[in-house]
Amino acid sequence: MDWFADWFNTPYYHILYKNRDYKEAQEFITNLLKYLCLPVESKILDLACGKGRHSIFLNKLGYNVTGVDLASKSIESAKQYENEYLKFFVGDMRKVYFPNKFNAVFSLFTSFGYFNNEEDNFKVFKSVFDQLKYEGIFVMDFMNVSLVEHNLVEKEDKMVDGILFHLRRKIESGFIIKDINFFDKGKDYHFQERVEICKLDYFKKLAEKAGFILKNVFGDYQLNTFEEKQSPRLILIFKK
CATH class of the missing domain: 3.40.50.150 (Vaccinia Virus protein VP39)
Known part of the structure; x- marks a missing residue:
């Protein structure tokens, strides 16, 4: 998917x-x-x-x-x-x-x-x-994207509704990638966002x-x- x-x-x-x-x-x-x-x-x-x-x-x-x-x-x-x-x-x-x-x-x-x-x-x-x-x-x-590339925040943690989201950003193969990791209701989750450098x-x-x-x-x-x-x-x- x-x-x-x-x-x-x-x-x-x-x-x-x-x-x-x-x-x-x-x-x-x-x-x-x-x-x-x-x-x-x-x-x-x-x-x-x-x-x-x-x-x-x-x-x-x-x-x-x-x-x-x-x-x-x-x-x-x-x-x-x-x-x-x-x-x-x-x-x-x-x-x-x-x-x-x-x-x-x-x-x-x-x-x-x-x-x-x-x-x-x-x-x-x-x-x-x-x-x-x-x-x-x-x-x-x-x-x-030029501004994002220059000011990329590589690591960020955000607490929202009792969930601690660990955000990790990088630039790879022409994409700005954000990895999203967190734990909720006894389970670890990982999602990723990929946006092309257009x-x-x-x-x-x-x-x-x-x-x-x-x-x-x-x-x-x-x-x-x-x-x-x-x-x-x-x-x-x-x-x-």
Whole structure:
């Protein structure tokens, strides 16, 4: 089983990351929507939506939102929030489910770079392209791997809900790897996250091959200019 199919579908993933900054995430989406000027009737695909926190916020702002994620348990949790204009589905980001349906597709908070080959990475871009309407917008929000490489925290221990998570990070074979070890209810656990070192030029190559036009690049959630040596994020705006 791929690491993401295993790890993202466990309750421990949500425990470890329970203290993520939801306010910052909502401010980013608000800034993004202001920049994009998307009409309220727009249809948005939230790719790798998890339990749907961003989809739910987008829907509260008035948008018609579809959330797709590979983790069946996350989608099961998200479905309790469904309404006429908010739907969730189990699905693979490499596949096309809704041809020419969306005005915008959002890939938020580093939901990319999980695969072991460029062919799968390209499949993601191609599936997004095929599901967008003409002149639709694709937003790719990725970590700035140059900054992560320079400031890698190799060892970290985090106590969350009575569980001590031992986090070990390394760079190997073009991936940033995080090993996650912990003990709970009489059992030892080990999971791993692997995110490919994808930089701006690589995204440009994938996008051009899929048929996208790069419209803008930002470096943080306030949509400031991207600076490779200091920006915390790499946010790319593509147009079909």
